[in-house]
Amino acid sequence: MMRILGPGTAGSHRGLWAGSVLFALIVLASVTVIWVLSADARREIDALATANSDSSQWSLAQAEVEFLSLENAVLAALAGESHGLSDVRKRFDILYSRIQTVMNSPSFEKVRLNPDVESAIARLNTFLGAAVSVIDGGDARLRNALPTLVTELRGIRGSVRTLSLAGVSVFALQSETQRIEVGGALFDLAVIVFLLMALLIVAVAILLFMTQSSRRKTSAVASARSHLQAIIATSDDAILVASPDGTILDYNGAAERIFGYPRDGVLGEKSPIC
Amino acid sequence: MNVILRRLAGLAVLLLPGPAFGGETLLTISTDVGPKTYDRAALEEMDSVTFRTSTIWTDGVQTFKGVSLVTLLKSADVSEGTLKAIAINDYAVEIPVSDAIEDGPIVAYARNGEIMTIRDKGPLWLVYPYDSNPDYRSEITYSRSVWQLDRLELIR
Numbered sequence: 351m352m353r354i355l356g357p358g359t360a361g362s363h364r365g366l367w368a369g370s371v372l373f374a375l376i377v378l379a380s381v382t383v384i385w386v387l388s389a390d391a392r393r394e395i396d397a398l399a400t401a402n403s404d405s406s407q408w409s410l411a412q413a414e415v416e417f418l419s420l421e422n423a424v425l426a427a428l429a430g431e432s433h434g435l436s437d438v439r440k441r442f443d444i445l446y447s448r449i450q451t452v453m454n455s456p457s458f459e460k461v462r463l464n465p466d467v468e469s470a471i472a473r474l475n476t477f478l479g480a481a482v483s484v485i486d487g488g489d490a491r492l493r494n495a496l497p498t499l500v501t502e503l504r505g506i507r508g509s510v511r512t513l514s515l516a517g518v519s520v521f522a523l524q525s526e527t528q529r530i531e532v533g534g535a536l537f538d539l540a541v542i543v544f545l546l547m548a549l550l551i552v553a554v555a556i557l558l559f560m561t562q563s564s565r566r567k568t569s570a571v572a573s574a575r576s577h578l579q580a581i582i583a584t585s586d587d588a589i590l591v592a593s594p595d596g597t598i599l600d601y602n603g604a605a606e607r608i609f610g611y612p613r614d615g616v617l618g619e620k621s622p623i624c
Numbered sequence: 625m626n627v628i629l630r631r632l633a634g635l636a637v638l639l640l641p642g643p644a645f646g647g648e649t650l651l652t653i654s655t656d657v658g659p660k661t662y663d664r665a666a667l668e669e670m671d672s673v674t675f676r677t678s679t680i681w682t683d684g685v686q687t688f689k690g691v692s693l694v695t696l697l698k699s700a701d702v703s704e705g706t707l708k709a710i711a712i713n714d715y716a717v718e719i720p721v722s723d724a725i726e727d728g729p730i731v732a733y734a735r736n737g738e739i740m741t742i743r744d745k746g747p748l749w750l751v752y753p754y755d756s757n758p759d760y761r762s763e764i765t766y767s768r769s770v771w772q773l774d775r776l777e778l779i780r
Contacts, residue, residue, distance in 0.1 A: 405766050406680075416713060443742035444713040447772065450743065454683045 373556070380549050387542050394535040406457040410517035413452060416445045417510040421503045428496045435489050438496075442478075442485050449474050452513065460520050467516045470509035477506050596620045650747050651731065653700040654777040660700050664733065664747070667691055670699065673730045677755040680766060681745070688751050690732035693724035708779050709750060712742060712772040718779070719750075719768045727753065731773065745771035 420441040427434030452458050453471060461467055481502070484495040582589050588605035592598050598621050601613050609616075647663030654660075667690070674689045697703070702721060710716045723729060729752045733739065740746020749771040752760040759765070 405763060412713075412715075440712065440742065444772065446743040447745050448713075451681050451745070455681045456683070457680045 377549075377553070380545070384542055384546055384549075387538060387545075391535050391538040391542065394531060394538075397531075406455075407517050407521040409448075409455075410452065410458070410461065410521075411514040413445070413448045414510050414514045416441070416448050417503070417507070420445050421500075421507075424496055424499050424503065427493070428500065435492055438492065438499075439485055442481065446478050446482075449478060460524065461513075461516055464516050464520065466512050470512040470516075473506055473509045474513075477502055590621065592621050650733070650774065652775050653696070653702070654775070655700060655702055656778070657701070664739075667731070667733050667748075671695055675730070675753045675756070677751070677753050679751065679754060679769070681771075685755075687736050688730060688732040688749070689734040689737075690730040690748075690751075692726070693729045693731060693750070694726060696731055697721060697724050702778055705778050705780050708775075708777045709768070709770045709773055710775040710777065711770050712774050715770060715772075717767055717770060721778075723768065727756070729753075729768075742772055748773040 420438070423434070423437040423441040427438050431437075449471070453462070453475070462471065481499065484492055484499070582591070582600060582602045585602055586604055588608040589600070589602045590598060590605055591600035598616050598619055601616050603613075606613055647665050649661040649663055650667065651662040652659050653662070670691045672689055673692045673695075674687060676685055676687050678685045697707075705721050707719045707721060708716055709719050729750055732749045732751050733747065735744065735746070735749070740749060749769075750773050751769055752765050754760045754765070
């Protein structure tokens with residue numbers, strides 16, 4: 351009995367290859383989605399890292415402290431303290447600088463939108479602008495103006511208070527918004543981590559399944575082969591297995607007896623029969 | 625206007641006859657050795673650094689010119705420890721000496737080509753190049769950016 355071995359199982363190889371490509375594409379797509387999502391979350395967190403409201407609120411409240419220092423200095427100068435006038439000038443300049451900051455700093459943009467703050471800043475600015483000439487004038491002029499300054503300062507005390515109070519509400523709202531943003535960013539990250547975990551679990555499951563099925567196939571092939579081997583070896587008919595080009599792949603005991611060639615001398619040779 | 629007045633006043637003082645006039649002390653650095661004072665001329669004599677950056681306290685990009693904190697601390701023989709930076713308005717903050725690096729903070733004495741008055745956050749302002757280094761756009765660095773700076777004390 352003779353058999354020619356067919357040209358293999360190329361069809362199933364092609365199916366495996368297509369499956370691998372599909373799997374790779376799915377992994378690639380998932381990684382891309384996760385990368386985009388996490389980059390988004392990273393950007394949000396970076397933005398929060400450079401957020402700046404703590405010191406701004408302090409800075410705003412400091413306006414009131416510096417205002418009171420000026421008021422104190424003016425009262426001390428009125429009482430005739432020796433460095434009184436230079437202290438008034440220094441405290442005025444410090445308050446002036448603070449109000450300029452509140453007017454120009456981008457950190458106070460939202461605070462300035464508040465109509466109460468707007469009018470408070472306008473009143474403070476009017477006072478500062480009008481007082482500059484007195485402050486920069488001679489000592490005698492400044493000394494004469496001290497009682498007027500006391501009255502004017504008392505008049506704008508409420509405006510300074512408005513500033514620091516407005517800061518509390520605006521910055522509280524701002525940090526509330528920030529908290530919500532942090533929460534959102536962390537939630538995004540949690541979703542990403544969950545997706546990544548799910549993807550990994552699915553990948554592991556697929557690999558496990560593939561390993562097991564390939565192990566099953568291997569053992570099935572092995573048992574079929576040994577089955578076939580047993581049939582070939584114990585057959586009373588001469589069996590010669592050759593590939594399509596005539597190379598002898600197997601050759602049983604009966605064939606050794608019938609053809610008179612030893613098995614070892616024939617395997618791998620071209621068969622003259624084919 | 626008041627800048628002009630002050631400059632005129634400064635000129636008047638310079639024109640006064642009498643003993644050599646030392647400039648007004650702008651900065652005092654106190655170490656274990658004792659205090660060392662700097663007037664404007666002393667600061668302007670040192671190697672200067674100029675950079676452009678925006679800040680969270682000013683509108684638009686600013687040009688700051690001053691002495692790098694590294695150079696300044698070197699001149700006072702300070703190489704490690706922590707500084708307490710104190711401002712005219714009594715603001716105070718601790719700054720590690722390790723903050724003083726090349727391309728790091730400077731003690732600015734001019735902003736946009738003009739000297740700074742107290743009304744303008746001067747005469748000295750410790751500024752960091754916030755725009756060129758994202759690490760400097762943090763709450764800690766903002767708190768270390770002392771305007772109206774007038775004293776640096778080495779505390780340990």
